Amino acid sequence: MFLIHEKSTAGNLLSEINSTKKEALDFIDKIDQTKENSLWPNVKSKLFYDNLKLNLEKPLSFYPGRSTNFCSYGALSYLVMEKDPLGYVKFMNELYEKGEAIFNNNHFKPSDAVMNAAGTLKFKGVLDIRHAEQMWFLVLADxxxxxxxxxxxxxNEGDENSFWAATNLGKFDRMVNKMCGVHVKAVGSDLIKPWVKDDYSYLSKRIDSNTVSLYINNRIIHKKNHDKIKFSIPTHFIILRQIRKDGDMITLRYWDYGGETEMQITSRTLKKIIFGIITIDK
Structure with missing residues (x-):
């Protein structure tokens, strides 16, 4: 049930999956972006295609929404856009037009409930008007x-905030492997922290040649006194962009929720918050 210590996911590696932002933008410019589609009754075509353009022009802008359980799909989006932006926009366009589509040999045919929900999520911040991202996150969770x-x-209505959309470490690894076609190596688990002697050394050795995602207890981000955290469980996936150390203080620069953030914590706190370290081939 739990991913413990270390696991590699390497099936279906497709190293040829690579495309550019220019190819994706050229493709979307040739699409009729005014067409409405009754398959997605609440998705507005202008909001949908404007959102796709934003995803291509500013891929770091993907926003999983306030109070949702979409953070893992946000981290996955970051990886997909690095690897195959053209594949992403082709998939989303076909999904919008036909109600089903294939991405990297994964067939998606969302339920009627999901298709009706896309475009209706409210009070989620800018996700409210990002109809492509609503569709993408809901379809991935489905x-x-x-x-x-x-x-x-x-x-069911409201399930974007519930266990229906939740992701554990093993599920995240499988999603990355299947959607991006890359080798994934994870240490840690959903309850037990990674068996790594020095978290900083482990991360700093891997971040230059790999993409690194962390599965963390994100309550730390909102605590003023980090060292007073007692009980904790992992709740959040982030993409680690940079890490540096000055004495016992470690500065993390990471991506989540549509932008980058810097956080400075002690080595002790870093060990407290990390439950999973996912190393992904670039």
Whole structure:
């Protein structure tokens, strides 16, 4: 049930999956962006295609939404846009037009409930008007399942905030492997922290040649006194962009929720918050 210590996911490696932002923008410029589609009754074509353009022009702008359980799909979006922006926009356009599509040999045919929900999510910040991202996150959550979703597999109104959309470490690894076609190596688990002697050394050795995602207890981000955190569980996926150390203070620069953030913490606190370290081939 839990991913413990170390696991590699390497099936279906497709190293040829690579495209550029220019190719993706050229493709979207040739699309009729005014067409409405009854398959997605609440998705507005202008908001949908404007959102796709934003995703291509500013891929770091992906925003999983306030109070949702979409953070893992946000981290996955970062990786997909690095690897295959053309594949992403082709997939989204076909999904919008036909109600089903294939991405990297993964067939997506979302439920009627999901198709009706896309475009209706409210009070989620800028996600409210990003209809492509609403569709993308909902469809990913509908497709990929882990043990956290066992008792809530069918979408009902409000499930973007519930266990229906939740992601554990093993599920995240599988999603990255299947969607990006890359080798994934993870240490840690959903309950037990990584068996790594020095977290800073482990991360700093890997960040230059790999993309690194962290599975963390994100309550630390909102605590004023980091060292007073007692009980904790992992709740959030981020993309580590930079890490540096000055004495015992470690500065993390990471991506989540549509932008980059810097956080300075002690080595002790770093060990407290990390439950999973996911190393992904570039």
């Amino acid at each position: 497709k990929f399942k882990g043990y956290l979703n066992f008792f809530d597999k069918k979408f």
